[in-house]
Each structure stands twice: as C-alpha cells, then as structure tokens.
Amino acid sequence: MSDKKIHILKEAEKVIAAKGYDAASVRDIAEAAGVNLAMISYYFGSKEKLMEALLRYRMEFMALKMEHLKKDSSISPAEKIQALMQAYIERIFNNQDFAKIIMAEQVIRKHPATLALLRQLKLNNYKSLNDIVEEGIKKNFFKKDTEAFFLFTTLTGVVNHIIINKQFYIDFHQLENVNEEKINEMLAQKTFIHIHKIFKLFLEK
Amino acid sequence: MSDKKIHILKEAEKVIAAKGYDAASVRDIAEAAGVNLAMISYYFGSKEKLMEALLRYRMEFMALKMEHLKKDSSISPAEKIQALMQAYIERIFNNQDFAKIIMAEQVIRKHPATLALLRQLKLNNYKSLNDIVEEGIKKNFFKKDTEAFFLFTTLTGVVNHIIINKQFYIDFHQLENVNEEKINEMLAQKTFIHIHKIFKLFLEK
C-alpha cells in the first residue's frame, strides 16, 4: 500500500472515530487528508471500501497473534495469559480511534464485509485466549469451571469501556490539565492490574 | 406525553438501534411508526429533538435510583451492591436497543444536549454505586483500596459487551434455534454470577 493511501486511511480514521462512519462525509475525509474529493474513489473505489481497507490495515496490529509462545512450555499458562492481557490493553490504548470505530461498527452498522472481518478478528482473539486457558486446565494450573467467553468479554468490555469513559474519569478527578499521554499510561497500568486480579480469581486454583 | 408520541419513540428506538442515528432517516422512522413524514417535525420539532425525547423517556428507567435502600441499615452494603448489580443487568437486558443507542452515542456522536443527558445518567449511576461502596468501607465491611471507577467500568463494560457479543455467543455455541428469551435469561443469570464474583473479590475483606 502506497504512503498516500496510508495517509488517507489514517486521516479517515480520525474523522470516522470523531463523527461516526455515516456522519463522516467523503468530503470531510478528503479535506482532512488534504486531497481532492475524487481521490477517495480513485484510490479505494468507494467510501465503504475505504472503510474496509482501514479495517484490514489496522486489524493486522489488533490481532493477538500468540503463536510464538503457544507451544513454548517454558512459559507458564499464567504468564501467557498475562502477556495476552498486556498486548490487548496496549493495542487498544495505542489505537483508541480505531477501537471506537470497531465498537460503533459492532453496535450499529452491519455491513456484511466489515462484519465478517470483525468476526474473524474476534474469533482469532477469542481462540488465542481459549487455547491458553485450555492448556492451563490440562496442566492443572487453572480452574476448569470458568467459561472463556466471560473472561473474553470481561477483558474486552472493561478495556473498551475505560476508553469510552476516559473523559468521565478526567472530569471526575479534575485531571483536565494533565498530559493526555500521562493519563493514558496511568489508566493502562491500572487497567492491567485490575484485569489481572480478575483473571487470577477466575483461573488460578 | 401522548400515546402517539410514545409509539413513535418506541419505533424510532428500533430503527436507530439497528442502523445508527445518522443512517436512520426520518423517513425510515416515520414509515416504521406508520405515520406521515411531517409528523416527526410536528410532534418533536426535529430529528435531534426526537432523539433527545427518546433519551429522556428511557433514561427514567435506566437510572439506578437506590434512594429507598440508601439509608436502610437493615440491608447490608453487600446486599445493596447486589441489588444495584441486579437492577443494572436487568435494565440493560430488558432495553438492549436503548443500550446500543447509548453506547453508539458515547462512542461517536457528540451532540451537546444528548451528551449532557448521558453524563447526568452516568454520574447518577456512578454515585449510587459509590455511595454504597463508601458506606461499606465506613462500616468496615469493604476493602478500602478499590477505586469505584473501575468497579463501575467493570459492571457497565462487561454487561454491555455481553450484549454486543450475544450473536457471537449464539454462533459459537450453536444456539441459533434456542428461543431468544431463553438466551437472554440464561446470559443475564450468568452475567450476574460473574459480576458478583468480581465485586466480591474487590470489596469483601
């Protein structure tokens, strides 16, 4: 993918995250990217295909590919879970615009192509988590009475809702003047500790 | 509010939850409600004001008004927390369309009037939770090292993400032929048990 296409995608991401897909017009996106309106169709074919390209482009980063430690038995299942949690939190916090777009897409928009992509991403991430959980149960490290679906929903639900409620947190604790980078760091760390406790509760014997 | 206005609001809720506010046209809503296009403006003034009316109408139900047991010292803080959890889960599961609209509104749309309403709702619910937590700490029933914000985010994040991922759950467990009412009941119950365990972990000594 050319630099120009990537530049357009990144600007489109900002506009779509701020306004939502439907309210973000192709003219808005073109203006934000500093290109002529017709270039969107020229490069991507259509607005919907631009959205699809954005999902494909970012999903690469958002997928929790845990293959490298899947069969590594020198790392305990608990440590693997920890690595997955850490990776997920990091990715969401580093891609907050994209996280919002994905949330909105799941909640309201239902275009077949994007839904299929999201389903694939969700399934892959769920399986990464599930594999580790099953390994832990087999090796007798983990409780076997916890449904992986609820662990998965807890991880994704909590992290994403912390992003949604970030402004609420800032207002409530009067952190308006604190550097946003600092707030993200602090929140990400606290989120990790929080989720870690929950996973310990449900998994460790 | 007249029956007709309420009828329009309820139909609008379905359409907006399915398509999102921006993609749901006034014509879509009018058709779903079986009324003439101009009636929307006649009754509500504008599309945006219809949205505001919908939020006001439903927020009545969604607010967790815990005043009746706030000062009741015959009920333990743990039981109060349990009642609040139960009430929240019930309301989200019984108003899934509205829950989706609220989520989308928080994530992408940012109309001042609706944002202020949502902020108020969030603040009220947060305070209901926080009051009980503080009472529990004061009475030496609860740990005092847990931030209420993370408890709040956990409750709302997990429940709402279970709604978002309901179809994923159905597909994954091949429950396509099961009555949706049954699935909701089952999921709500499991969600309650799940959240209950988490709150116990973070609160009880």
Added chain:
DNA sequence: TGCAAAGTTAAACACTTGTTTAAATTAATT
C-alpha cells in the same frame, strides 16, 4: 524528446437528507 501511464482537478450527476409549506381533514368547543 516523445509518449503512454498515473495522478489530480473542478464540475456535474442523480439521489437522499431534514425540514417546511399550504391545503385538507378530523376533533373539540361554544
């Protein structure tokens, strides 16, 4: 240098959007 391919542009396209209008119908009040 010449020329085909790629890139860029402003203008136009058909269509949908939220809202308003003015006329017609129904309901309520005297």
Added chain:
DNA sequence: AATTAATTTAAACAAGTGTTTAACTTTGCA
C-alpha cells in the same frame, strides 16, 4: 350547527450525499 383548534397529508425546498466524468498535469520510461 358553527367555528376554532388540532391533526394529517402530499408536495416542494434547499442543502448535502457518494460517485463519475472529462479535461488537465505530472511522472516514468524507451
């Protein structure tokens, strides 16, 4: 029954939508 008010309607409005067009400029290559 007469008259005023409330409701409902189809049609029209201007503005904004995604996409296409055809002319123009730049680029890459023989």
